[in-house]
Amino acid sequence: MLSNPMLFEVRQAGIKGFGIFARQRIARGSRILSERPLLLVDQKEINILAAASRLSKAELDTLLGLSVNKAKRESLWNLVDALFQSAQLPLSKKGRRSIQQRRDILACFYNNNFALSLSPPHRDDGTNTINTATKTSAARGVFPTIARLNHSCIPNAQGNFNRNVDEGSFTIHALREIAAGEEITVSYLHDELASHEERQHWLHRVYGFWCQCGICAGGDEAHRSHKRRQRLRDELSKAFAxxxxxxxxxxxxxxxxxxxxxxxxxxxxxxxxxxxxxxxxxxxxxxxxxxxxxxxxxxxxxxxxxxxxxxxxxxxxxxxxxxxxxxxxxxxxxxxxxxxxxxxxxxxxxxxxxxxxxxxxxxxxxxxxxxxxxxxxxxx
Ligand SMILES: [Zn+2]
Known part of the structure; x- marks a missing residue:
């Protein structure tokens, strides 16, 4: 369900793995793509493995082909989470998949899902996903093309869930003009004005990468950004003293x-x-x-x-x-x-x-x- 495949292409983006790039100049405000969810975990069904058990073989392969945070996939908690969710599956589904595959399904889901409605931001580090699963009420979805969008701390595009598009789709819009060949990026951050240290810490812990965008890679631009954010932070802390x-x-x-x-x-x-x-x-x-x-x-x-x-x-x-x-x-x-x-x-x-x-x-x-x-x- 890609609304305008002429505008973009998915291809290798160096060390970042896959990325999405503009095939032509894209005007500010353009809808670059919209996509229906591959996997949807709603409020009533918090068991990701149960939702994944309805995927076809091809859909499952698509999910398992998405990027994962390797450190988190190998973590003890991800394995415990897989065991915990497996125990809650209906009897008919218990024996179908290996525990390794279940662990991989969870790792792919956690690294690639988007919220379809607003829940209070939480900065759980994923070490307690069982607890997170029971606390979270918002529906979550995985959108396999949109999942290929890489992060930038100054993104040129934004995603939104829009129930009026094709019975509910995630849309990606250009926030400014994007040049032909330029990578299309969104922000993975909760707080767009977070400091350099906070951003790197969060992105590495959750997604397993160090950001190298314009304001993270050092140099004058990074220095100016740091000063501006620090100034705002100082003013805010003065005001809320x-x-x-x-x-x-x-x-x-x-x-x-x-x-x-x-x-x-x-x-x-x-x-x-x-x-x-x-x-x-x-x-x-x-x-x-x-x-x-x-x-x-x-x-x-x-x-x-x-x-x-x-x-x-x-x-x-x-x-x-x-x-x-x-x-x-x-x-x-x-x-x-x-x-x-x-x-x-x-x-x-x-x-x-x-x-x-x-x-x-x-x-x-x-x-x-x-x-x-x-x-x-x-x-x-
Ligand atoms: Zn960055």
Whole structure:
């Protein structure tokens, strides 16, 4: 189910194994491909081996041909997990496959699955997958072509689950123009603004590779990126320090209660929040990070501007938020449609606070039951 095979090809990508490359120039916002899941593990059926037992021989070969983190495949916990899940299989299926093959099925699944709905990000290191399996409620799928997309900390594409495409498919969109011959990449990270050390540690532990992208390979670009991220981190930790003198003074904590001061504090709070959100947006943009996370940030910035009575700015920020979401997910995506609804209700309701509506449209604030949203975090 590849929507536009003329746009890309799967081929060897050096030490990274397979990768996906642009066959021609791809415009920003293009849907590069969409794919239905090969293997789907839903909320009710957390047993991956039971789901895999329904695959045909060819489908199983496709799954087992995907890349694995070798260290994790060989780990004791992966073997224990395979034994644990085997014990829960129906009697008719117990004897069919060797324990080695079951272990490989799990390793391939964990290394290549995507969440079809949002679950709270978890950074389990995979040493306790039994526990993870029972805690995780979101459906997970393996998409064999999309699984060939390699990681970059500054990706040029983004994946989303879209229930409106072919009864539910994972789509890949170009976040910026991609040149002919350029590798198409997505981010495997939970936190796009993670530090160099955090990124390398996480990617190596979960996927077994050291990232060599533009901001990981050293040199000036990596240095500038490190400085920008560090600056944002410093500002955020200052802002979230237990008590800032400014806030306690204006709240009148050291004197009698003062309602005017409380009002000022609330105003100060919105103004400080706007500054922080703007700095975060600025950092994303300087880093070249666009897509759904930036769309959410613009949504929050629009809501804060609206709350502060700055309606013109709120409109501008809201429109940018929609544009980013459309590029990353497409106009038929429920994510984009929700964001557009929030924006339209803000336009017809000037003066009221839109914070709650924008918060509802931000992917991070959605409940785990919402099957429109995407967490790019794989179940590891
Ligand atoms: Zn990197």
């Amino acid at each position: 237990p008590t800032t003198p400014l806030l306690s003074d204006s709240l009148g904590l050291s004197g009698p209660p003062n309602t005017a001061a409380v009002g000022n504090a609330a105003q100060m709070d919105i103004s400080a929040s706007r500054q922080l959100v703007n700095l975060t947006i600025e950092t994303y943009e300087q880093e070249g990070l666009v897509g759904g996370e930036l769309a959410s940030l613009y949504g929050v910035a629009a809501a804060l501007a609206d709350s502060a009575g700055d309606h013109g700015e709120a409109m501008r920020l809201g429109a940018r938020s929609m544009e980013l979401e459309r590029d990353a997910a497409g106009e038929d995506s429920p994510l984009y449609q929700m964001r557009r609804q929030s924006f339209e209700s803000m336009q017809f309701d000037q003066g009221g606070s839109s914070l709650s509506r924008f918060a509802a449209a931000a992917p991070k604030a959605q409940s785990s039951e919402d099957d429109n949203a995407l967490s790019y975090a794989p179940w590891t």
